[in-house]
Amino acid sequence: MDLNLNSKSQTPKFDLGNMEWPRFDISQIQWSKMPKxxxxxxxxxxxxxxxxxxxxxxxxxxxxxxxxxxxxxxxxxxxxxxxxxxxxxxxxxxxxxxxxxxxxxxxxxxxxxxxxxxxxxxxxxxxxxxxxxxxxxxxxxxxxxxxxxxxxxxxxxxxxxxxxxxxxxxxxxxxxxxxxxxxxxxxxxxxxxxxxxxxxxxxxxxxxxxxxxxxxxxxxxxxxxxxxxxxxxxxxxxxxxxxxxxxxxxxxxxxxxxxxxxxxxxxxxxxxxxxxxxxxxxxxYIACKKEDIQIIKSPVGMPGRAIGNKFLADISNGKDMKIKCAWKCLASCDIKTARYCISLALDNARRGELDKGFAFAGSNAFRIDKIISVKDLLQELKKQYLRAEKNEAGGLRIEYEKTLNRLASLRNEYLNALKNAFGSLKQEYEKDIEKGAAILREECLKAMEKADILKARLIGLFERYASATSYSAEKI
Ligand SMILES: Cc1cc2nc3c(=O)[nH]c(=O)nc-3n(C[C@H](O)[C@H](O)[C@H](O)COP(=O)(O)O)c2cc1C
CATH class of the missing domain: 3.20.20.70 (Aldolase class I)
Known part of the structure; x- marks a missing residue:
């Protein structure tokens, strides 16, 4: 925005009135897919x-x-x-x-x-x-x-x-x-x-x-x-x-x-x-509770997360499992210090023999309460994802509309201030009162700065919204 208040002939330009603001209609957006x-x-x-x-x-x-x-x-x-x-x-x-x-x-x-x-x-x-x-x-x-x-x-x-x-x-x-x-x-x-x-x-x-x-x-x-x-x-x-x-x-x-x-x-x-x-x-997994899920020290040399059981309790109480090492499959595993073979323990668990091994599990395993099909799991995730996307877009639209209203009132406020201020400025100039002009200039600059920030924020909002939804907004 250009403003040169030093020149008597120049009127400050505020181009909000001619700006194009994107308009959204989220009810028209097709909420059907997660991105590939x-x-x-x-x-x-x-x-x-x-x-x-x-x-x-x-x-x-x-x-x-x-x-x-x-x-x-x-x-x-x-x-x-x-x-x-x-x-x-x-x-x-x-x-x-x-x-x-x-x-x-x-x-x-x-x-x-x-x-x-x-x-x-x-x-x-x-x-x-x-x-x-x-x-x-x-x-x-x-x-x-x-x-x-x-x-x-x-x-x-x-x-x-x-x-x-x-x-x-x-x-x-x-x-x-x-x-x-x-x-x-x-x-x-x-x-x-x-x-x-x-x-x-x-x-x-x-x-x-x-x-x-x-x-x-x-x-x-x-x-x-x-x-x-x-x-x-x-x-x-x-x-x-x-x-x-x-x-x-x-x-x-x-x-x-x-x-x-x-x-x-x-x-x-x-x-x-x-x-x-x-x-x-x-x-x-279905039976475990939050407090059952624990961090273990693995012979691999890294921590691991698993569902605690008697096998793991015995290990941490110092019990040595008989190790039958096939061929030192892991570079970092030391047969002399490892008290059990992790590959064997995990394979036993896979076969359902949890007394001879343990199940690795993520920290949220306790939230699982039933076994479902892969299809149902993915359907559920898709639905939840789209709901979250819709909620975000709804929130964004409210925020956007509020900002537009705020901008409209700011614009009116600004134009009125400008009109009044310039009326008196003219007289003040005529009386050659420089001080008044400086104060007014500050006010005008502040109002324009505010409008500029608002404009940038709105454009940012719009861009984020458009890229999140692949929605092209119509301009007004
Ligand atoms: C039972 C089980 C075995 C795993 N085995 C391996 C593995 O062999 N290699 C690997 O890179 N990650 C392994 N992971 C990690 C998973 O691939 C995945 O990145 C991780 O579990 C993601 O966290 P989440 O379980 O909370 O979804 C394993 C995880 C679990 C639960």
Missing amino acids: LRIGDSVAELPIVQGGMGVGISLSGLASAVANEGGIGVIAANSIGMLDPDYYATHKDANAIALRREIRKAKEKTSGVIGVNIMVAVHDFHALLMVAIEEKVDLVFLGAGLPIKNIPVEGFRTAGVKVVPIVSSARAAELIFKSWAKRYDDVPDAVVVEGPKAGGHLGFKAEQIDDPEFALERILPGVVAALKPYEKAFRKTIPVIAAGGVFTGADIHSLFKLGASGVQMGTRFVATHECDADIRFKQA
């Missing part, structure tokens, strides 16, 4: 990734069911060979053999998006990556360690396999992307950021788990920001997928507002008919 999740050329109709869950909790059954409903289904590779009764004889090769079989089974059951979850910390990490490449899965999710060295990037690219590291901090994401850019002149295709409410192994120190500074909502925006320079440099979109404690569609909606393009969920998929675990594993 695109990772490279893989497109999931729903922005929901079923987290890989080992040992044997997410296999071809669960992964294909999720993919058939439009989400991303993930087979967990770690210790998958334990499905084979001859595991202790075939050990090292058993995982690769079983993984190949599960990928093929999943692909027979679905044409949707299928991924594989591989822990960086396992000794057969590369053998499992090779299976994923040879079987041309859509995605590999790489957790429990930083996937930096000796990554077969060329193999991934040739086979069209997209790579998604799982991190728990912006620092870890930056480290991976910086190293990839330097070593491979390439970067991963998406990132899962897993907060401390997740189930299974956690990428946090024990004292960070309940510290609000490390909450998913706090770390997510940092990861999104850390990837921006790489999106620009490598000219690609790198979606960030938020994980850990996501329970409802409203949770998904609020994580999207913080910059997530998708969510990864584990716990909720355990309590589905299609989950590959024994029914007793699922029932442990």
